[in-house]
Amino acid sequence: MTPRLPAFTDAPVRQSSVRAHNLALALTTVVNSANPISRAALASATGLTRATVSALVDELIAGDLLTEVEPPPRTGAGRPAAGLAPAPDGPVGLGLEINVDYLAACVVDLTGAVRHRLVSHADQRPVDAAQALSGLAALAGRARELAEADGLRAAGAALAVPGLVGADGRVRVAPNLGWQDVDARALLQAELDLPVAVDNEANLAALSELRAAGGRPSFVYVSGEIGIGAGLVLDGTLYRGVRGWSGEIGHVSIDPDGPACRCGAHGCLELFAGQEAIQSAAARSSTARALTAAGRALGIALAAVVNLLDVDTIVLGGGYAPLVPDLAGPIEAELRRRVLTFDLAPVELRAAALGADAAMRGAADAVIRSVQQDPAAWLANRLSGRAS
Amino acid sequence: MTPRLPAFTDAPVRQSSVRAHNLALALTTVVNSANPISRAALASATGLTRATVSALVDELIAGDLLTEVEPPPRTGAGRPAAGLAPAPDGPVGLGLEINVDYLAACVVDLTGAVRHRLVSHADQRPVDAAQALSGLAALAGRARELAEADGLRAAGAALAVPGLVGADGRVRVAPNLGWQDVDARALLQAELDLPVAVDNEANLAALSELRAAGGRPSFVYVSGEIGIGAGLVLDGTLYRGVRGWSGEIGHVSIDPDGPACRCGAHGCLELFAGQEAIQSAAARSSTARALTAAGRALGIALAAVVNLLDVDTIVLGGGYAPLVPDLAGPIEAELRRRVLTFDLAPVELRAAALGADAAMRGAADAVIRSVQQDPAAWLANRLSGRAS
Numbered sequence: 001m002t003p004r005l006p007a008f009t010d011a012p013v014r015q016s017s018v019r020a021h022n023l024a025l026a027l028t029t030v031v032n033s034a035n036p037i038s039r040a041a042l043a044s045a046t047g048l049t050r051a052t053v054s055a056l057v058d059e060l061i062a063g064d065l066l067t068e069v070e071p072p073p074r075t076g077a078g079r080p081a082a083g084l085a086p087a088p089d090g091p092v093g094l095g096l097e098i099n100v101d102y103l104a105a106c107v108v109d110l111t112g113a114v115r116h117r118l119v120s121h122a123d124q125r126p127v128d129a130a131q132a133l134s135g136l137a138a139l140a141g142r143a144r145e146l147a148e149a150d151g152l153r154a155a156g157a158a159l160a161v162p163g164l165v166g167a168d169g170r171v172r173v174a175p176n177l178g179w180q181d182v183d184a185r186a187l188l189q190a191e192l193d194l195p196v197a198v199d200n201e202a203n204l205a206a207l208s209e210l211r212a213a214g215g216r217p218s219f220v221y222v223s224g225e226i227g228i229g230a231g232l233v234l235d236g237t238l239y240r241g242v243r244g245w246s247g248e249i250g251h252v253s254i255d256p257d258g259p260a261c262r263c264g265a266h267g268c269l270e271l272f273a274g275q276e277a278i279q280s281a282a283a284r285s286s287t288a289r290a291l292t293a294a295g296r297a298l299g300i301a302l303a304a305v306v307n308l309l310d311v312d313t314i315v316l317g318g319g320y321a322p323l324v325p326d327l328a329g330p331i332e333a334e335l336r337r338r339v340l341t342f343d344l345a346p347v348e349l350r351a352a353a354l355g356a357d358a359a360m361r362g363a364a365d366a367v368i369r370s371v372q373q374d375p376a377a378w379l380a381n382r383l384s385g386r387a388s
Numbered sequence: 389m390t391p392r393l394p395a396f397t398d399a400p401v402r403q404s405s406v407r408a409h410n411l412a413l414a415l416t417t418v419v420n421s422a423n424p425i426s427r428a429a430l431a432s433a434t435g436l437t438r439a440t441v442s443a444l445v446d447e448l449i450a451g452d453l454l455t456e457v458e459p460p461p462r463t464g465a466g467r468p469a470a471g472l473a474p475a476p477d478g479p480v481g482l483g484l485e486i487n488v489d490y491l492a493a494c495v496v497d498l499t500g501a502v503r504h505r506l507v508s509h510a511d512q513r514p515v516d517a518a519q520a521l522s523g524l525a526a527l528a529g530r531a532r533e534l535a536e537a538d539g540l541r542a543a544g545a546a547l548a549v550p551g552l553v554g555a556d557g558r559v560r561v562a563p564n565l566g567w568q569d570v571d572a573r574a575l576l577q578a579e580l581d582l583p584v585a586v587d588n589e590a591n592l593a594a595l596s597e598l599r600a601a602g603g604r605p606s607f608v609y610v611s612g613e614i615g616i617g618a619g620l621v622l623d624g625t626l627y628r629g630v631r632g633w634s635g636e637i638g639h640v641s642i643d644p645d646g647p648a649c650r651c652g653a654h655g656c657l658e659l660f661a662g663q664e665a666i667q668s669a670a671a672r673s674s675t676a677r678a679l680t681a682a683g684r685a686l687g688i689a690l691a692a693v694v695n696l697l698d699v700d701t702i703v704l705g706g707g708y709a710p711l712v713p714d715l716a717g718p719i720e721a722e723l724r725r726r727v728l729t730f731d732l733a734p735v736e737l738r739a740a741a742l743g744a745d746a747a748m749r750g751a752a753d754a755v756i757r758s759v760q761q762d763p764a765a766w767l768a769n770r771l772s773g774r775a776s
Contacts, residue, residue, distance in 0.1 A: 164729060172732055218630045232697070239622060240604045241698020243733050248695040251728045254644065256688050267693075300644050303653075304692055307636040308618070310629020332535040338653040341552060341637045344560055345631050 020376035021046060027065055027375050031110075036069045036083025036252045051234070057084060062166050063379045064090040065110065065371070086110035091365035091371055091378060092147055094194070095364025096140055097201060099162055100124055100176045100226040101275075103136045105143040108364035109152065110371070116146045117357070129171075129182040131198050137191035144192075155371045155378060157194050158363035159184055162227045164245045165298035169198040175262050176227040176270075189374045197366060203315050204248050204362030205352065206231025207238055210366065218307050219313035221352065222249060222298070223359065224320035234309065250274065252301045272297030288326070295327040299334025306339045306347055317352030318359065324351040392767045408764035410436060414444045415453055415763050416485060424457045424471025438729045452478040453498065453759070459465075469585045474498040479537055479543035479759055479766060482582070483752025486526055487550055487588060488512055488564045488614040491524045492747070494558075495533040496542065496752035498759070505745070507669045517559075517570040525579035532580075532767050543766060544760045546751035547572055548589035550615045557586040563650050564615040574662075585754060590635050592750030593740065594619020595626055595707050599753065600741045606702035608693050609740065610637060610686070610706035611747065614663050622697065638662070660685035663707050676714070683715040687722025694727045695734055705740030706747065712739040 029038055029045050037045070043053040060066040067087040090110045092227050097104040101123050104274045107116040120139055124132045136159075144154055161184060163174025169185030206221035209231075213219075216236030223229045228250035232239045240246055250270040251263050269278055273294040281290035287292025302314055314331075328349055335349075336342050352358045371378045410698075417433050420426055425433070431441040448454040455475040478498045485492040489511050495504040508527055512520045524547075534541055549572060551562025555574030576584045594609035597619075604624030611617045613692025616638035620627045628634055638658040639651050659665055661682040669678035690702055702719075704712050716737055724730050724735075740746045759766045 068588050072648060079741055164732070173728070232696070234622070234627060239697075242700045243698055243729065245729050245733075246696060246698040248698075248728045249695070251695050251726065253726060254641075254694045256642065263728055268726075300641050301692075304640045304689075305696060307639050308634060308696065309627070310636075312630045316663070338641060338656075339638065340561070340563070340636045340651050341631065341633050342446040344552070345633075 005013075007208055008031055017376070020374065022046075022047045022052065023060065023375045023379075024373055026053060027060055028372055030066060030084050031086055031372055036071075036085045038081035038083055042084060045310050051065045055341035057308045059379065060375060061087075062225075063375065063382060064335065076378065079197060086112075088113065089151060091368025091382075092145075092152045093364040093371075094140055094144060094157035094192075095160070095360045095362070095367070096123065096136055096157055096188075097160040097360040097363065098132060098136050099201070103132075103139050103199050104357075104360045104366055105136070105140045106360050107143050107152065107154075108368060110368060112365075112368070114357075114361070114364075115150065115152065116142050116143050124177055127227045129177070129184070130181050131189060132177070132186045133182075133184060134191065135190055140188075140192060154367075156196065156367045157188065157192055158197040158199065158204070158366045159188060160204045160359040160363045161198060162223075162225060162229060162284060164200050164243075164248075165200050166331055167244060169196070171198065175189070176225075188273075196373075197365065197370075198231065199316075199363070200231075200244075201232040201359040203238060203240065204231075204366065205358035206233050206247075206315075206362075208354055208358050208362035208365055209233070209315055209317070209352055210236070210238065216312045217285070217313060220249075220302070220309070220311050221313050221317055221358075222302070223318035224268075224273065225318050228270050228274055232304070232309070232311075234311070247300055249305065252304060253296045254300050263385070269288075269297055271355060273301075283353070290325065291326040292330045295330030296334055297326065299331040300338065303335050303338035306335065306341075311347075312345065313348045313350070315350060315356070318356055321351045321355045321358075322348075330373065402427075406765070408762065410434075410440065410444055411448065411763045412761055415448055415758055416471050418454060419474055419760055422538040424459075424473045426471055428469060428634035430472065436536045447767065448505075448763060449475075451763065451770060453763055453766070455464060456468075466547070467752075476501065477539060479770075480540045480543045481752040481755030482528055482535075482545035482580075482752070483534060483548070483748045484524055484545055484576075485548040485748040485751065486512065486520060486524050486565070489587070490526050490563045491520075492745075492748045493524070493528045494748050494752055495531050495540065495542070496749065496756060498756060500753075500756070502745075502749070503538065503540065503754075504531050505748075506531050506745050512565055516608045517565070517567050517572070518575060520565070521570075521572060522579065525576055528576075528580060530655045542582055542755075544584065544755045545576065545580055546587065546592070546754045547576060548591050548592045548747040549586060550611075550613060552636075553588050555632060557584070558584065564613075587754065588617065588632075588635070588750070589706075589747035590617030591626060591628065592619075592754065593742075593746035594621050594635075594703075594750075596742055596746050596750035596753055597703055597705070597740055598624070598626065605633070605701060606695070606697075607703050608637075608699050609703045609705055609746075610690070610708060611706035612661065612663065612704065612711075613706050614658075614744040616658050616662055618693070620697065620699075622699070631705045637689055638691065638772075641694060642685045642688055644676070655765060657685055661689075679711060679714040680718045683718030684722055686715065687719040688726065690719060691723050691726035694723065694729075697733075698729070700733065701736045701738070703738060703740050705742070706744055709739045709746075710745040712737075748767075 042048045068082045095106045102121045104119045164172045171182045185198045202223040221231040230247035232251040251268045255267035263269040431438045456470045483494045490509045492507045554559045559570040590611040609619040618635035639656045643655035649656040660768040
């Protein structure tokens with residue numbers, strides 16, 4: 001049976017034993033350290049004895065999770081200690097993304113480096129969900145082969161989808177893909193023989209922006225593809241909602257009596273600022289006019305977000321990331337016009353730090369984090385040969 | 389110097405000493421107990437020794453915070469112990485509310501009972517902030533005299549305002565009152581010689597609904613007066629936003645090119661569903677039509693809230709509470725049309741449990757809670773005669 005990835009969560013993972021807890025503590029302390037850290041410094045940071053730390057570190061090194069690096073040359077007296085760092089050749093996370101007009105896969109190692117990145121542009125709407133996922137599994141297989149050629153073994157995969165995902169990994173609805181109740185996790189697990197997790201693409205992208213930002217920020221991440229989704233980070237935590245379905249900004253009404261949306265409503269944001277809307281408006285007039293109109297619609301919806309949530313930062317990601325220079329002006333004009341507190345406190349607008357790759361990177365990061373949060377499970381699966 | 393009320397917060401208050409901590413622990417345990425609780429049961433619930441509990445209880449009884457009540461008659465053998473309960477004649481909270489067309493004050497005791505309630509209907513827009521607050525102080529003074537005639541002493545006052553409140557108790561903007569940067573706390577403290585706290589009316593109302601609901605609900609509370617505000621309770625906590633200015637649903641755009649709003653924007657919800665908008669629409673056509681149009685606009689804005697936040701409950705309060713039978717139909721029709729997940733999961737719509745009084749009650753509750761969370765401060769102020 002394929003082991004199941006821990007559910008994505010921002011809460012700490014409950015550890016089954018002191019050893020498992022201490023392995024996770026030692027590993028995450030090294031991961032969160034800006035520089036390589038000595039065993040002595042690790043003991044002092046964790047409050048564990050040096051003997052305990054040495055035993056844990058030996059186990060993590062043998063399991064390809066940590067590596068010892070040479071200390072930087074020092075001019076002073078005394079021999080500096082070797083430092084511990086995440087192993088670049090340890091388990092990797094397979095980050096997958098399916099969207100309306102592309103499939104993507106990336107391989108991210110424990111240091112956070114992207115080792116391989118594959119994108120396949122093709123409209124997924126003419127094919128059914130099983131065919132689309134089969135195409136994605138093939139792309140994931142190629143990324144995995146590239147990783148294995150480097151001697152890297154995948155600990156698991158995570159999939160970013162533009163839709164509503166249940167706690168069981170089923171995609172309940174993905175309107176722009178035309179999906180209804182698709183068990184994406186089961187289908188991918190069967191094809192890849194790897195543990196697979198599934199999450200909303202904007203949520204995964206917002207989580208990767210949150211890690212890049214650090215601290216306890218509050219922001220809305222907006223992902224602009226053919227559909228438009230948002231991830232809400234409030235006081236440093238991804239807010240998922242009662243059922244996990246928060247962030248459906250694409251269906252906020254811009255013009256209640258406007259054109260009909262695929263979702264059944266009228267005048268949704270997607271119809272004014274989704275990528276197809278921008279393209280067809282550009283064909284009718286000019287690209288500059290189309291982007292201005294899209295920015296205006298985005299600004300109206302984002303003003304509602306700021307009025308409701310009092311976030312101080314808006315992050316534009318996905319297909320919007322490279323368009324920020326064109327979109328920022330009209331968005332800011334609407335914010336100035338419509339946000340009640342605009343004169344009292346600024347709202348920062350910026351492109352996603354990870355650009356259009358944020359969701360796929362967030363998916364790979366989720367796998368890496370699941371290994372970091374429970375290294376004992378990885379070590380056990382590795383020995384029994386089940387995790388590859 | 390008037391002692392300052394602790395800032396409103398959902399986080400536990402940091403206690404300055406073990407005694408202060410234990411007094412708060414004992415008092416809140418009694419308050420949160422559904423029935424009167426014996427000293428022995430209190431010791432077991434708090435993990436304190438019986439001797440410590442008895443000393444704490446004696447101090448809380450002497451300070452008018454707890455009272456001993458007769459046990460209910462029992463048919464079995466043995467003499468049942470006397471039970472502890474919050475003292476009905478202990479300190480009371482003065483809950484104040486200022487809104488566009490009324491002033492209100494209530495007196496709530498430690499058991500949560502409303503002892504007095506005064507409402508004065510008058511348009512506050514023709515007068516300036518100092519005059520309006522002076523009128524409110526007079527109403528508060530009358531409520532306090534009624535309380536003192538019952539032998540009740542006010543521990544403090546809290547004010548609910550329809551506007552943006554800073555952490556320092558200043559009202560930064562209250563668009564419908566025409567207020568800009570009004571130090572409501574300082575003005576009321578000077579008139580009442582009592583510690584005063586100030587908060588947004590929808591936030592206070594949402595907090596009182598949260599306490600009435602119990603558990604960890606997620607809901608949006610919508611307060612409908614001439615302006616419209618919202619309090620967002622997410623996963624059982626009031627979400628205030630980065631600057632404390634969340635919930636400005638009244639300025640969510642319903643028609644981006646619609647009529648001009650007092651805030652400077654166009655087509656805000658308030659222009660379609662505020663009480664003056666409803667009244668003037670009713671004068672033009674009929675009350676039924678006016679309420680249908682208001683419900684439709686509310687439904688469009690609330691669909692945005694549900695799409696963004698995935699809350700499963702909408703609570704209509706303030707002036708909307710008695711209108712729920714008329715508003716529910718058109719609101720639900722818009723939710724059905726516009727909420728992406730409507731077919732997957734229900735959204736409950738209901739009137740506020742406390743009706744139009746929720747904000748004023750929430751203000752009084754905030755005072756009561758500040759006493760419960762730090763009884764040592766109340767006891768010290770009481771002895772020095774400063775808290776009355």
